[in-house]
Amino acid sequence: xxxxxxxxxxxxxxxxxxxxxxxxxxxxxxxxxxxxxxxxxxxxxxxxxxxxxxxxxxxxxxxxxxxxxxxxxxxxxxxxxxxxxxxxxxxxxxxxxxxxxxxxxxxxxxxxxxxxxxxxxxxxxxxxxxxxxxxxxxxxxxxxxxxxxxxxxxxxxxxxxxxxxxxxxxxxxxxxxxxxxxxxxxxxxxxxxxxxxxxxxxxxxxxxxxxxxxxxxxxxxxxxxxxxxxxxxxxxxxxxxxxxxxxxxxxxxxxxxxxxxxxxxxxxxxxxxxxxxxxxxxxxxxxxxxxxxxxxxxxxxxxxxxxxxxxxxxxxxxxxxxxxxxxxxxxxxxxxxxxxxxxxxxxxxxxxxxxxxxxxxxxxxxxxxxxxxxxxxxxxxxxxxxxxxxxxxxxxxxxxxxxxxxxxxxxxxxxxxxxxxxxxxxxxxxxxxxxxxxxxxxxxxxxxxxxxxxxxxxxxxxxxxxxxxxxxxxxxxxxxxxxxxxxxxxxxxxxxxxxxxxxxxxxxxxxxxxxxxxxxxxxxxxxxxxxxxxxxxxxxxxx
Numbered sequence: 001x002x003x004x005x006x007x008x009x010x011x012x013x014x015x016x017x018x019x020x021x022x023x024x025x026x027x028x029x030x031x032x033x034x035x036x037x038x039x040x041x042x043x044x045x046x047x048x049x050x051x052x053x054x055x056x057x058x059x060x061x062x063x064x065x066x067x068x069x070x071x072x073x074x075x076x077x078x079x080x081x082x083x084x085x086x087x088x089x090x091x092x093x094x095x096x097x098x099x100x101x102x103x104x105x106x107x108x109x110x111x112x113x114x115x116x117x118x119x120x121x122x123x124x125x126x127x128x129x130x131x132x133x134x135x136x137x138x139x140x141x142x143x144x145x146x147x148x149x150x151x152x153x154x155x156x157x158x159x160x161x162x163x164x165x166x167x168x169x170x171x172x173x174x175x176x177x178x179x180x181x182x183x184x185x186x187x188x189x190x191x192x193x194x195x196x197x198x199x200x201x202x203x204x205x206x207x208x209x210x211x212x213x214x215x216x217x218x219x220x221x222x223x224x225x226x227x228x229x230x231x232x233x234x235x236x237x238x239x240x241x242x243x244x245x246x247x248x249x250x251x252x253x254x255x256x257x258x259x260x261x262x263x264x265x266x267x268x269x270x271x272x273x274x275x276x277x278x279x280x281x282x283x284x285x286x287x288x289x290x291x292x293x294x295x296x297x298x299x300x301x302x303x304x305x306x307x308x309x310x311x312x313x314x315x316x317x318x319x320x321x322x323x324x325x326x327x328x329x330x331x332x333x334x335x336x337x338x339x340x341x342x343x344x345x346x347x348x349x350x351x352x353x354x355x356x357x358x359x360x361x362x363x364x365x366x367x368x369x370x371x372x373x374x375x376x377x378x379x380x381x382x383x384x385x386x387x388x389x390x391x392x393x394x395x396x397x398x399x400x401x402x403x404x405x406x407x408x409x410x411x412x413x414x415x416x417x418x419x420x421x422x423x424x425x426x427x428x429x430x431x432x433x434x435x436x437x438x439x440x441x442x443x444x445x446x447x448x449x450x451x452x453x454x455x456x457x458x459x460x461x462x463x464x465x466x467x468x469x470x471x472x473x474x475x476x477x478x479x480x481x482x483x484x485x486x487x488x489x490x491x492x493x494x495x496x497x498x499x500x501x502x503x504x505x506x507x508x509x510x511x512x513x514x515x516x517x518x519x520x521x522x523x524x525x526x527x528x529x530x531x532x533x534x535x536x537x538x539x540x541x542x543x
Contacts, residue, residue: 017197018206025169034113035211037062037108042212045102050090052098053401053432059105060434068300069101070107086379090401091387099150107131107157111301116167126164128308130157130255131297133246144242144276146235152242156222158213159243162204162221163188168198187417189223191306216354231274237463239274249283253314255472261317287318295324314365322403371521378527381406383535389541396542400434403531404508404536408434411524413510414490419445420506426450428460428507444487445509459495461506465529467494470515490514495496496532500540508532 025031044054059066066089073092073176074085086092093101110331111127137156157411167174173195180191189199196203201223208218220239232238248268256264262418265280272278278286291305298305305311311323346480388394400418407414415435419428426449430442451457459466471480490511498506512518520528 012069013239018203021022021170021196021203022207025165031114031169034109037109037113038211041102041105042214044212045098045211051241052090052093052398054435055098055101055105056093056401056405057434059089059101060405061436062110065105065108066409069104071300072104072108072296073101074527085380085383087377087384088405089440090398090405091384094398094402096121097150099148103150103153106154107134107297108301110157116165122165123168123306124303125310126167127301128294128303128305129250129310130160130164131158131175131245132290132294132310132314133250135243135293136246136286138293138456139286139290140242140246140278143240143278144245146157146238146242151239153216154213155217155239156243156246158208158217159221159247160200160206161208162192162200162202163258165203165207166192166200170196198403202378205368227271228271229275235312238275245272245276245278248311249287250314253317254310258316284317284319286316288320291315291318291320292324298324298344371523372513374412375387375523375527376529378406378410378524381410381525382530382534389534389538396538397432399538400535403441403535404432404434406531407508407510407528411510411518411520413518414512415441416510417441417445418506418508421449421504424476428456428504431506441488444483447481447483449504451481453479455479456481456495456507456509460497460499460507463497463499463504465494465496465525465532467518467520468492473516487512492518494518494520496528498532498535500536500543505539506535508535 001487031344040058041055044051044058059069069089070086070092073096083461086095089101096104111131114123114127132155134153136148137152141147141152144152146152166177177188177195178192180186180194181188184191186194189201192198192200192203192253201221205218205221208221216236219236222240224240225243229241229244231408234242245268252264252268265283268282269278269280291311295305297303298311305323308323313431315323381402384406385399388399388402404416404418407413413435415433415438417433417438418431420431421427422429428445428447428449433442437440447456449457449460453461455466458464458479468476468480469492471477471485471493488511490513492513492515493509496508496510497504498508510518527528
């Protein structure tokens with residue numbers, strides 16, 4: 001062992017080493033996408049303005065993420081409230097809670113971006129272990145006096161982020177670190193510092209800060225000292241202790257012979273008795289529940305727990321005959337609407353409105369999904385809204401978001417915006433919506449109801465659903481308001497007015513960029529009108 005190798009390099013050395021590592025990581029094409037996705041969700045979580053709508057909109061941009069998240073939202077572990085299947089992200093946020101959807105999304109984003117490598121099998125095994133640690137922390141949050149179970153989950157999942165990123169981006173260095181630990185008996189921290197120039201811990205914490213995680217979650221990534229862990233005096237300390245306990249338990253499970261299991265658990269519980277008071281006897285139950293909790297995650301990301309050495313060993317320690325396979329996760333959908341699996345596979349979901357993408361030179365029209373699939377998505381959204389209308393815990397804004405999301409994802413519109421009347425100024429103002437850059441569009445929709453009749457005012461005054469195929473068509477061009485031409489790039493749009501007790505209360509606007517991009521067959525139009533009528537009913541109930 002080289003006694004001159006410091007455990008923690010000087011700030012200058014650490015900065016240089018970190019810069020070198022970050023430069024190397026950023027060269028990888030998938031890292032910027034990973035950073036942007038996680039950074040966006042953390043930014044939304046820290047914002048007090050329209051967090052639910054922004055989170056839903058952000059998730060909907062990613063087809064695969066949305067599809068997997070909706071699958072998870074429908075398993076019994078999350079959807080304990082009941083009320084039928086969940087087919088919109090907006091409803092998932094309301095039913096499961098903002099923090100639960102955020103933690104599911106973060107875990108899925110992390111896995112999706114850290115799996116496509118030659119050493120994917122090894123990484124999948126590490127991911128199972130990391131995810132299991134998160135589930136354990138979720139189960140034990142109350143014992144550690146933490147009220148926020150989702151924060152506990154994320155903290156435990158991130159605890160060894162530096163090691164996980166090193167495994168992914170620097171496999172050769174990871175192997176060298178493992179050799180040092182094996183041949184010279186160095187700790188993870190010393191071995192990683194010698195090879196990388198900074199420890200796993202410092203690398204992980206630096207990247208977590210860069211991704212916008214709050215300070216107390218970043219601090220929970222600190223590695224705990226040897227010996228007895230003292231009683232925690234603050235929330236970050238409790239998070240750190242729980243993350244440490246959960247991850248150490250996973251390491252013990254993987255590295256302890258069966259004959260030494262009792263001794264290892266006794267040592268672990270004694271070490272954490274002041275901070276995470278749990279007995280060795282209670283651990284088996286916690287482990288069994290966590291293993292069952294992890295099954296739907298594994299199914300969503302195509303990981304077979306029966307092929308995971310860690311999952312097999314953890315199941316044995318939990319007293320289970322074997323790790324859960326795909327059957328328990330599939331059974332979790334039992335009791336939901338019979339069309340739910342088909343709806344989820346059809347995915348109300350697209351990436352940048354792919355449904356209406358046409359080949360160059362062709363008129364716009366559906367090219368990626370069948371009429372039946374589109375109708376299935378709209379029907380599922382209608383059922384989602386119907387379930388929500390009889391749920392007293394749902395606000396009118398929650399229901400209106402679900403309606404807009406069903407229209408947006410079902411028809412593949414580029415944008416959908418809800419406008420609500422401002423009675424004080426006799427104007428119609430953008431409230432919220434979906435689509436890339438939708439916040440700019442929402443701000444643009446602020447128009448007087450007393451202006452010269454244009455196409456929007458005609459729709460409101462006559463309670464008429466209107467489709468404008470081309471805003472430059474001579475027959476309609478003069479009826480397109482100047483503010484629309486100045487601020488909205490779309491050339492085709494559709495309007496669904498919301499009239500309550502004979503008065504215009506709101507307007508649903510949806511668009512596509514090019515003339516002729518929107519075509520609405522009769523059945524789809526009927527479903528869209530039904531969704532609009534649900535908006536009328538929701539607003540009427542709230543008055």
